[in-house]
Amino acid sequence: VYVQVRNLGTKDEVDENVKKFRSGNYETIPDPQRLQHFKKSQENIPTTSKDETPPIGANALPHPIWSEEEVHNVEVTHKPPEGKVDKMAYYTVKLMRGSFDILSGFNRGERNERKWVLRICFLETVAGVPGMVAAMLRHLSSLRRMQRDYGWIHTLLEEAENERMHLMTALQLRKPTKIFRLGVVVSQGAFVTMFSLAYLISPRFCHRFVGYLEEEAVITYTKCVQDIHNGSMEHWKTQPAPESAITYWKLPDDAKMLDVILAIRADEAHHRVVNHTLASLKEDDYNPYKPGE
Amino acid sequence: VYVQVRNLGTKDEVDENVKKFRSGNYETIPDPQRLQHFKKSQENIPTTSKDETPPIGANALPHPIWSEEEVHNVEVTHKPPEGKVDKMAYYTVKLMRGSFDILSGFNRGERNERKWVLRICFLETVAGVPGMVAAMLRHLSSLRRMQRDYGWIHTLLEEAENERMHLMTALQLRKPTKIFRLGVVVSQGAFVTMFSLAYLISPRFCHRFVGYLEEEAVITYTKCVQDIHNGSMEHWKTQPAPESAITYWKLPDDAKMLDVILAIRADEAHHRVVNHTLASLKEDDYNPYKPGE
Numbered sequence: 001v002y003v004q005v006r007n008l009g010t011k012d013e014v015d016e017n018v019k020k021f022r023s024g025n026y027e028t029i030p031d032p033q034r035l036q037h038f039k040k041s042q043e044n045i046p047t048t049s050k051d052e053t054p055p056i057g058a059n060a061l062p063h064p065i066w067s068e069e070e071v072h073n074v075e076v077t078h079k080p081p082e083g084k085v086d087k088m089a090y091y092t093v094k095l096m097r098g099s100f101d102i103l104s105g106f107n108r109g110e111r112n113e114r115k116w117v118l119r120i121c122f123l124e125t126v127a128g129v130p131g132m133v134a135a136m137l138r139h140l141s142s143l144r145r146m147q148r149d150y151g152w153i154h155t156l157l158e159e160a161e162n163e164r165m166h167l168m169t170a171l172q173l174r175k176p177t178k179i180f181r182l183g184v185v186v187s188q189g190a191f192v193t194m195f196s197l198a199y200l201i202s203p204r205f206c207h208r209f210v211g212y213l214e215e216e217a218v219i220t221y222t223k224c225v226q227d228i229h230n231g232s233m234e235h236w237k238t239q240p241a242p243e244s245a246i247t248y249w250k251l252p253d254d255a256k257m258l259d260v261i262l263a264i265r266a267d268e269a270h271h272r273v274v275n276h277t278l279a280s281l282k283e284d285d286y287n288p289y290k291p292g293e
Numbered sequence: 294v295y296v297q298v299r300n301l302g303t304k305d306e307v308d309e310n311v312k313k314f315r316s317g318n319y320e321t322i323p324d325p326q327r328l329q330h331f332k333k334s335q336e337n338i339p340t341t342s343k344d345e346t347p348p349i350g351a352n353a354l355p356h357p358i359w360s361e362e363e364v365h366n367v368e369v370t371h372k373p374p375e376g377k378v379d380k381m382a383y384y385t386v387k388l389m390r391g392s393f394d395i396l397s398g399f400n401r402g403e404r405n406e407r408k409w410v411l412r413i414c415f416l417e418t419v420a421g422v423p424g425m426v427a428a429m430l431r432h433l434s435s436l437r438r439m440q441r442d443y444g445w446i447h448t449l450l451e452e453a454e455n456e457r458m459h460l461m462t463a464l465q466l467r468k469p470t471k472i473f474r475l476g477v478v479v480s481q482g483a484f485v486t487m488f489s490l491a492y493l494i495s496p497r498f499c500h501r502f503v504g505y506l507e508e509e510a511v512i513t514y515t516k517c518v519q520d521i522h523n524g525s526m527e528h529w530k531t532q533p534a535p536e537s538a539i540t541y542w543k544l545p546d547d548a549k550m551l552d553v554i555l556a557i558r559a560d561e562a563h564h565r566v567v568n569h570t571l572a573s574l575k576e577d578d579y580n581p582y583k584p585g586e
């Protein structure tokens with residue numbers, strides 16, 4: 001407990017330190033690393049060599065852990081657009097999905113593992129952008145306007161990290177090719193620019209846009225679950241889940257890829273309702289989602 | 294616990310949903326808000342009217358809580374620059390501080406509460422930028438390169454939020470004028486641009502730069518503590534700390550402004566060692582700081 005004792009270093013001691021510092025007389029001033037104040041925390045620092053690096057997601061933000069019932073109850077849903085802004089968001093998503101499906105040739109021929117993993121990878125590199133950009137812009141806006149944030153930032157950061165975990169999970173199944181990587185870099189440049197500008201103009205549009213994007217994501221992962229149940233992806237019923245996915249989603253030790261896809265789909269359904277909710281709030285309404293909810 | 298039972302909605306049910314959705318037949322598809330899956334989490338959502346908005350910092354990330362001993366043991370320190378990049382970072386900070394001191398006229402005449410609060414406000418609107426920008430750029434880089442982050446992002450976000458809490462605390466003492474606000478907006482624009490570009494070129498430079506900025510911050514807050522002990526700010530020895538500061542830094546109920554300034558100074562000393570450490574690591578070294586440390 002914090003006790004009210006005042007024994008601050010005297011003015012003279014502090015002045016002396018400042019003077020030494022100002023005069024460039026560094027030798028006599030302790031290095032931060034060697035200060036008693038930091039010794040304690042330094043001791044807590046784990047020495048991490050390349051071999052003993054903690055697993056992906058070790059420092060993850062709080063996020064919902066889904067029950068068996070919840071992951072199976074996820075449904076394809078749609079929130080009808082209300083007003084012009086919503087409609088613009090809706091048709092932007094439809095246009096993006098339509099052209100992406102054509103360009104990627106996803107629906108031509110059988111959907112195999114290569115196609116699925118690449119599609120998931122690409123979509124998740126994009127999906128990780130909005131939460132982070134929105135969080136940064138709200139943070140900067142709070143600093144700049146010198147007004148409080150209304151509890152939105154943590155939810156946006158949780159979404160961004162969660163999407164990045166989806167990507168990290170997919171990457172453990174297959175490493176993308178050079179050309180694919182180039183496509184990702186170019187898309188990110190364009191999407192970060194567009195989304196940032198759009199968020200400065202209309203946060204409502206942006207959250208509605210993400211809401212509709214997540215409606216599509218739920219459709220995509222539902223199709224994936226179908227392919228696992230009675231299609232070309234049946235081996236994901238028995239293929240073990242990656243270690244980091246088991247830790248992150250708190251799955252049972254013998255969880256399969258199907259469980260991972262179900263958990264990801266539940267995440268997407270969660271982002272869907274969260275973003276549709278945020279889109280309907282005013283920017284200075286308090287965010288109803290607590291950390292990890 | 295998660296049990297391995299498979300009772301997913303049948304393929305036909307899912308297909309039906311997707312078809313209804315595609316055909317624009319929205320009426321028959323449940324609104325996300327009314328889905329059973331979300332009912333549960335919806336019930337957890339606190340209804341927040343404008344009057345019962347949670348206090349500033351209610352959703353704060355984990356952050357260090359300082360003991361009485363720790364806040365008093367903070368010292369003015371300096372880490373000598375090693376190599377060209379460090380020296381550039383050092384002289385950039387020196388130049389910035391020098392010109393800021395002259396422009397703000399801080400050392401002309403007596404340092405009163407108005408001057409102190411405005412100085413703190415301004416500096417903290419700037420201090421909140423690097424952590425957020427660095428976190429975003431590492432996040433985007435992880436997505437773009439499709440490689441894991443090495444546990445840095447959470448530490449950078451904690452720093453950004455902590456600096457914003459410093460600002461929110463200072464704002465409870467005095468609301469800045471219009472001209473001051475304009476200065477803040479202009480400075481943020483310039484600083485965000487410069488810092489983002491610099492981080493893309495040399496993260497080492499940027500973390501070293503922040504390390505030196507925090508050395509200055511410790512000097513500034515040490516001067517403030519001096520002014521409270523034997524200067525023009527003696528009333529902060531007895532003036533009660535703002536409510537939100539007591540909650541955020543877990544101070545005793547009767548904490549004074551002096552205690553708040555001491556806690557802030559300890560935060561700055563912490564950012565100092567953290568950033569000097571990160572500057573000395575390679576970008577794919579694992580961050581040794583765990584959440585809240």
Ligand SMILES: [Fe+2]
Binds near residue numbers: 127163217
């Ligand atoms: Fe995702």
Ligand SMILES: [Fe+2]
Binds near residue numbers: 271
């Ligand atoms: Fe998503």
Ligand SMILES: [Fe+2]
Binds near residue numbers: 510561
């Ligand atoms: Fe600060």
Ligand SMILES: [Fe+2]
Binds near residue numbers: 420564
């Ligand atoms: Fe700081």
